Amino acid sequence: MMEDTALTVWEHIQTVLSIRLFGVDETGVTIGGILQVVIIIIAAWLVSFVSRKSLQRYGRGEQRMAASSLYMLTRISHYVIMLIGFVLAIASLGIDLTKFALLASAVGIGVGFGLQNLISNFVAGIMLLFEKTLKVKDFVELESGVTGEVKEINIRSTIITTNDNIDIVVPNSEFVNGRVTNWTMRDTYRRVHIPFGVAYGSDKNLVKEAVLEAANKVPHTLTGTSHRPPQVWLTEMGDSALNFELVAWLKPEAVNRPGAVKAAFNWEIHTALVAAGLEIPFPQRDLHIRSWSKPSDVDLDEAPADQIDEKTEEQTDEQTKKQEDAKAETADADSAASDNDAAKDI
Helix, strand or coil, X not given: CHHXXXXXXXXXXXHHHCCEEEEECCEEEEHHHHHHHHHHHHHHHHHHHHHHHHHHHHHHHHHCCCHHHHHHHHHHHHHHHHHHHXXXXXXXXXXXXXXXXHHHHHHHHHHHCCCHHHHHXXXXXXXXXXXXXXXXXXXXXXXXXXXXXXXXXXXXXXXEECCCCCEEEEEHHHHHXXXXXXXXXXXXXXXXXXXXXXXXXXXXHHHHHHHHHHHHHCXXXXXXXXXXXXXXEEEEECCCCEEEEEEEEECHHHCCCHHHHHHHHHHHHHHHHHHCCCCCCCCCCCCCCCCCCCHHHCCCCCCCHHHHHHHHHHHHHHHHHHHHHHHHHHHHHHHCHHHCHHHHCC
């Protein structure tokens, strides 16, 4: 009795699975066929999952493979296995793949116009995986000014995580068509330029000594290397200040934190300048006020003799002072020529 009931249920299941839904090139597609397609695709995904986990364990064991190469291999293997599974699923329906290819190409031409961006991003993602110009854990800067670490390179987009822990989804085509600055592509050592200014009349050597001492207090500064020490450059004689730059190499772990690094250097530089008694100037402007009557309009013959003598003496003293200041600056420049770091940077 139970066997007859089981046979009846199985016959009902077979009847339901054999229901024709639609036809493709005179080939009927049934509910059972659709279920078979779903099972094959799920099986392909499981095979892909197991293969990726196996590759990751193999690559990480004893550092056999770089992280970027391992990531590229797992992604490509996933795409290939899923493509094979899709082809097998279509073939299980009894559809001639050659005719299906013609149908797919015809449909693809029509759909392609509406999916140009999607196809472009997919091709760009494949190019990024093969070229290796962009890898997971690279720190990049886009043309839009976005900076962050590459977390994932997917089919359509790449995920970048900023230093504020914000995930930004960037289309892959932006990395191929636009200009991308990769801070960690070849080497993790980078040099930063921290600008600052001091008042005119400040001792340049004292400025250099104070700022170098400040740089050594910042934990991000690369130390222990003789060919990459921090330097202080006099970059410009501005309107209100002598403009300098602290040029320092960073430790690898600090490269991905440009904002924090700049803030740390600025803090120590300000502390060092204040401790050394060096003035950080405000913007300054010299105003020359003229009277409504120009000196040329005054008749010197009618002016008192003592006024003319005082004016002549003032002009002579001013010219003499300017000449002495110029000589002093020239002497200072000659004596400090050996300490000019910018001249040594070739």
